[in-house]
Every structure is written in structure tokens, then in C-alpha cells.
Amino acid sequence: MPMKSDLRFSLPTPAQCGEMDRKASETIGISALMDRAGWAVAQAIRARFAPCRVLVLCGPGNNGGDGYVAARYLERAGWSVQVAPLAPPREGSAAFGAAAQYRGRITDFAPENARRADLVIDAVFGAGLDRPPAPEVVAVLSAARTLVAIDLPSTVNGTTGAALVEGPDYRMSVTFVRPKPGHILYPGREICGELICADIGMPEVCLEAAGPTIWLNGPGLWHVPAMSPEDHKYRRGVVSICAGQVMPGATRLAAAGARASGAGLVRISAGEGAAAYCLGAPGLVIDDGPLKTLLEDERRRVWLCGPGLTEPEVAASLPLLLASERIVLADAGALGWAGSEPEKLRGVSVITPHIGEFTRLFGAPGDDLVAAAREAAQRIGAVVVLKGAVSVIVSPDGRVALNDHASPALATAGSGDTLAGVIATMLAAGMAPWEAACAGVWLHGEAGMRAGNWPIVEALDAHLGDARAKAIALACEI
Ligand SMILES: NC(=O)C1=CN([C@@H]2O[C@H](COP(=O)(O)OP(=O)(O)OC[C@H]3O[C@@H](n4cnc5c(N)ncnc54)[C@H](OP(=O)(O)O)[C@@H]3O)[C@@H](O)[C@H]2O)[C@@H](O)CC1
Ligand SMILES: [K+]
Known part of the structure; x- marks a missing residue:
């Protein structure tokens, strides 16, 4: 609490x-x-x-x-x-x-x-x-x-x-x-x-x-780890992302968001599609081995599954991640894969549906978004980030944060992939799921406000580092 x-x-x-x-x-x-x-x-x-x-x-x-x-x-x-x-x-x-x-x-x-x-x-x-x-x-x-x-x-x-x-x-x-x-x-x-x-x-x-039990989202409600002289890439945190073969853009946006918000290392598990990810972004590590082998590396605790994935690709990855008890953020394709059976997502730590994805999973939320998101979080035992003009971030224990620290500039394709990457970075930095989700949503909002008028989604990345520094400074002031 x-x-x-x-x-x-x-x-x-x-x-x-x-x-x-x-x-x-x-x-x-x-x-x-x-x-x-x-x-x-x-x-x-x-x-x-x-x-x-x-x-x-x-x-x-x-x-x-x-x-x-x-x-x-x-x-x-x-x-x-x-x-x-x-x-x-x-x-x-x-x-x-x-x-x-x-x-x-x-x-x-x-x-x-x-x-x-x-x-x-x-x-x-x-x-x-x-x-x-x-x-x-x-x-x-x-x-x-x-x-x-x-x-x-x-x-x-x-x-x-x-x-x-x-x-x-x-x-x-x-x-x-x-x-x-x-x-x-x-x-x-x-x-x-x-x-x-x-x-x-x-x-x-x-x-x-x-x-x-409802809070206005902002730094001080949670604390994002600051840079430290003792940092190394594993301490800062490794984000692993399941990649698909058909829609590499979403995965790349998520990876860029994760890196820009301070992940120590971002790895893309691309299997046979590795070639599509090897161009550009030299700081990214692309893995072409089977997921099962990659999961033998215990340092790879945090996984993002869903952006850019087809349903068969989710079926081939998400159950494996859950079976190996990883911290999983499920978004986009992973939510579609669950269809109207949200229980299939049990075991993930965070889901990030927009209202359409939420409705397909849990049914229409009606007038009371907080109550609907609370019920959903309890049902699957995961943090639910219901994205919107005011995002509702709910923990299965009933805590709710409302985020109005956002800009309409974020309402553009790919913005959700960037957000998923940022939240994954907060998880990899060791934050608990609700706090990580709250922080990620705030940082994403702050980057949107800094990115000027009508930014393309890639423009958010340039502001995520400063957004994180601001969150750290504001939390210290309180
Ligand atoms: N919290 C604070 O810090 C402070 C709060 N303060 C103030 O107190 C306010 C809350 O006061 P409150 O509890 O007396 O309720 P309030 O809104 O006046 O309404 C109750 C009355 O309306 C009636 N009623 C309701 N709906 C109805 C309807 N549709 N149609 C018809 N009737 C209806 C209801 O009737 P009943 O349901 O009993 O039939 C009852 O008679 C709060 O908003 C703030 O302004 C400050 O003074 C001090 C510090
Ligand atoms: K009134």
C-alpha cells in the first residue's frame, strides 16, 4: 500500500x-x-x-x-x-x-x-x-x-x-x-x-x-532507480522482447522505448526472423536461437510479449515464458491471442490493453472504468494498465492510479509499443509491477509533452531519458 x-x-x-x-x-x-x-x-x-x-x-x-x-x-x-x-x-x-x-x-x-x-x-x-x-x-x-x-x-x-x-x-x-x-x-x-x-x-x-485506494499518478507515489556509479548493464536490467516475422516495426519501437528509458541491455528474440532486426540500432542484441535455450539464462527475467506478434507466434512463446516463471508484460498480439479468455494470461505481471483490447478480453467496461479494471486485475492476478486519455493502472490488490500526465500527442500508432518497452525497463530495473506500470505510464506521458506538436512516435524516445531524470528529481523533492 x-x-x-x-x-x-x-x-x-x-x-x-x-x-x-x-x-x-x-x-x-x-x-x-x-x-x-x-x-x-x-x-x-x-x-x-x-x-x-x-x-x-x-x-x-x-x-x-x-x-x-x-x-x-x-x-x-x-x-x-x-x-x-x-x-x-x-x-x-x-x-x-x-x-x-x-x-x-x-x-x-x-x-x-x-x-x-x-x-x-x-x-x-x-x-x-x-x-x-x-x-x-x-x-x-x-x-x-x-x-x-x-x-x-x-x-x-x-x-x-x-x-x-x-x-x-x-x-x-x-x-x-x-x-x-x-x-x-x-x-x-x-x-x-x-x-x-x-x-x-x-x-x-x-x-x-x-x-x-485511488491515487493520482506521479513521482513520489513510486521511485524510479537513479543512475549509480556501481551500475552495470545487468544491474540496470535486461529487457527481452519476443519478435515476430511479419510486423517488425512494433517490436523495434518497443525495443527503442526500452533502451531510451534506461534499460541496461535490450535483446530481441527473433528466431528465424533475425535478419529483419539486424539492420540499424547496433546497440540491440538479436538472438536467433530457440526461445527454450534463451530461457536458460536466468539474468533474462523480464520479457515483453505481444507487440508485432501474430497469434501463432504468441502461442509459441507466451506459454513457454509463463512456464519458466518470467516477469512478463503482455500487450497487443498477446491480448488478441487470449481472445475472450483472459485466464489464459494468468501468470503475466502486467497487461496494457487499450479500451478495444480490454473489451474483447473482459467485456465492455461500462461507465465505471476503475471498477471494471479492478475486477479484471483480480480475475487474472496481474496489473492492468487500461490505456486512454486518462489511463487507469490497477493492481490485483486493489490499488488504483489515475494518470492524467499525458498529451494527445501520444495518440498515434506505435505509441503503445513504446509504452510497453518503457514499462518493461522499469520492471527490469527491479520495480514491482504496479509501481513499474505507474512509472512507465508517467514517463511516456512526460515524453509526449516534451515531444512538441504532432510528433511521430519515434520522436518520443529522445525525451524518455530526460523524463526519467525529471521523475527521479521530483520524487526526491517530495
Ligand atoms: N469532505 C470535505 O472535506 C468537506 C465537504 N463539504 C461539503 O459537503 C458536501 C457533501 O455533503 P453531503 O454529504 O451532505 O452531500 P450533498 O452533496 O450535499 O447531498 C446530500 C443531499 O442531497 C440529497 N440528494 C442526493 N442526490 C440527490 C438527487 N439526485 N436528487 C435529490 N436529492 C438528492 C440527499 O438526499 P437523500 O439521499 O438523503 O434523500 C441529501 O439530502 C461536499 O460535496 C462538500 O461540498 C464541506 O462542507 C466541508 C468539507
Ligand atoms: K455542486
Whole structure:
């Protein structure tokens, strides 16, 4: 498990936020937190908008309570404010107290009022949203010209990022303590607009008590080995790649990604197809012997199987690798070979499917990518890297990292082969599978960001070494 010091990477789910709130009510008290939350919302708005007519839509729970506080602070700053309650807060609740302290104007929860306002603050539902909001609520939100959400848009599932109904996009969302998974995962990420996360002084013990299991991927959550004067190629790690005879490009891209991210040695097991790999890249070692013989070398622990392989080629290699208990990363052709029987992949350490490959293996993931990837990881006992605009990296023990450190530049053919090579290098460097996968995805994303506009996939390689150096430096700073 990530350690307590890693809480800064945590992405608590709304259910875990409920736990955090319960713990907070025993210590600092919800009213104090609510006051800071509403104040943070008012400050974020004042920093980004000129004074204007504001309508605050307040629901019956604590999200509504934050809304009353924000209304009070904006009014105190001289803004023209009205509050439209959907329903009154429960008597005796913190939100009830916040509503009582707001002495300004109240109006109807109606589309025409939203239309008249310059800025509408959505404090209807936040972490407590557990079912689609009623059409009347959506109609009022949709009438707004400019929308700011407190915590979460009232249409977005904070756990999955799914839109519970079709609704409007927001200019900004102000959340507290830590972002929630729904702020990071699509489509929630897009609906939220600019995301501000305010520190409201939540005691760390409360966040710890929430027991988060989802993390935002980044250096410090894992540590990539640095260069050392005692390094030699075997210590840095050997990556072995199964090569096919028909599609050498994918294998070569994976090999290049592995080398560029710091593998000590990359060997391609090409069998009878060795001639196709011998040209160029003189630093690569090409083996033409039978796989069985190559597996006698115990230093060759980490194997990449799948990029550029046909199904018969996977059938001739993957079972042998598994039988010899190697650390195997399965991608591309290896996933196709398993078809809709993912159990055939039992024994591999990491798989790296995109959504299409994932669907063929495990069925369509539906709205909850994290739950689907978790189930898949448990089913085959391997780390699952579900690749996408936000990649989901799941360990069979339930740990999840969401990676938004990426660039659309990576959406090009061959990018997945490079990624597989990078993750294999992290495995060969001795990292545990989930950490290696998280690191590989981050480094790949960083290289994509550095590679400029519309890079060809080969251009990523030039940036992987600097990406690794940056990851090492950032992890040291933390
Ligand atoms: N964690 C933190 O650090 C802090 C969190 N804070 C804030 O607390 C917020 C969470 O508050 P919360 O737990 O009271 O939930 P909230 O979102 O107000 O909704 C609950 C109410 O809505 C109702 N309801 C739900 N869905 C519905 C629907 N579709 N249609 C109709 N009704 C629906 C539900 O009704 P019920 O299900 O009980 O019938 C209940 O009455 C959080 O988002 C943040 O803003 C800060 O104040 C302090 C620090
Ligand atoms: K909200």
C-alpha cells in the first residue's frame, strides 16, 4: 500500500469523503470546514470574475451549506447575490447553521432566475449525489450562462466521472482537500472546467481514516532507480522482447522505448526472423536461437510479449515464458491471442490493453472504468494498465492510479509499443509491477509533452531519458 506520506496523491471517493467528514466531526467540526470551504469558493470566484450578479443554487445537504457560506462572503465583498434553495437543510445540521447565517436575498429555484444571473454557483449536490438529479434541477443548471460548481457538478458521479444526465459544462469547479476520481476521469474532467482544489485545513488523520485506494499518478507515489556509479548493464536490467516475422516495426519501437528509458541491455528474440532486426540500432542484441535455450539464462527475467506478434507466434512463446516463471508484460498480439479468455494470461505481471483490447478480453467496461479494471486485475492476478486519455493502472490488490500526465500527442500508432518497452525497463530495473506500470505510464506521458506538436512516435524516445531524470528529481523533492 502507498504510505501515509502518499496521502497527497490520494483521490478519495465521495463515499470515503463521507467517512472523512464523520471523522472530522469528531475533531475540527464540520461547521468550521464548511466556513473555510465556502470562503475558498468566494475567493476563487473573486480572483477570476469581476463583481457581477450571482445566483447560488443551494441543495439540502452540506454542499448547499457551502453555497450559503460562499453567498455570505461574496455579499460581504459587495457583490450582488441571491440564493435559490432547492430544499431547506435538515434542522440542526451544519448546513442549517450556514443557511441561518446568510441574511441576504432569497429567490425561487427557477430557470428564469438562473438565466438572469451573470454567474450561477451550483451548490445543489456534491459528494452526496447518489442518483440522477431531477429534470427540474437540470433545467435550472442548463439555463445558466456561466456555471461554477462547488465540489462537483450536480450531474457528475464523483467516483466514476460519469455524467448521470446530460447537462451543461462548467467554467470552474472548486473542490476541497483532494480532487475526487470524478474530477480526473472523463467525461467528468471535461464537464468540471478549471479545477481548483482548496486546502481547508482538513486534519490528515481524517483523510487517512477515509482509507483512499485511488491515487493520482506521479513521482513520489513510486521511485524510479537513479543512475549509480556501481551500475552495470545487468544491474540496470535486461529487457527481452519476443519478435515476430511479419510486423517488425512494433517490436523495434518497443525495443527503442526500452533502451531510451534506461534499460541496461535490450535483446530481441527473433528466431528465424533475425535478419529483419539486424539492420540499424547496433546497440540491440538479436538472438536467433530457440526461445527454450534463451530461457536458460536466468539474468533474462523480464520479457515483453505481444507487440508485432501474430497469434501463432504468441502461442509459441507466451506459454513457454509463463512456464519458466518470467516477469512478463503482455500487450497487443498477446491480448488478441487470449481472445475472450483472459485466464489464459494468468501468470503475466502486467497487461496494457487499450479500451478495444480490454473489451474483447473482459467485456465492455461500462461507465465505471476503475471498477471494471479492478475486477479484471483480480480475475487474472496481474496489473492492468487500461490505456486512454486518462489511463487507469490497477493492481490485483486493489490499488488504483489515475494518470492524467499525458498529451494527445501520444495518440498515434506505435505509441503503445513504446509504452510497453518503457514499462518493461522499469520492471527490469527491479520495480514491482504496479509501481513499474505507474512509472512507465508517467514517463511516456512526460515524453509526449516534451515531444512538441504532432510528433511521430519515434520522436518520443529522445525525451524518455530526460523524463526519467525529471521523475527521479521530483520524487526526491517530495
Ligand atoms: N469532505 C470535505 O472535506 C468537506 C465537504 N463539504 C461539503 O459537503 C458536501 C457533501 O455533503 P453531503 O454529504 O451532505 O452531500 P450533498 O452533496 O450535499 O447531498 C446530500 C443531499 O442531497 C440529497 N440528494 C442526493 N442526490 C440527490 C438527487 N439526485 N436528487 C435529490 N436529492 C438528492 C440527499 O438526499 P437523500 O439521499 O438523503 O434523500 C441529501 O439530502 C461536499 O460535496 C462538500 O461540498 C464541506 O462542507 C466541508 C468539507
Ligand atoms: K455542486
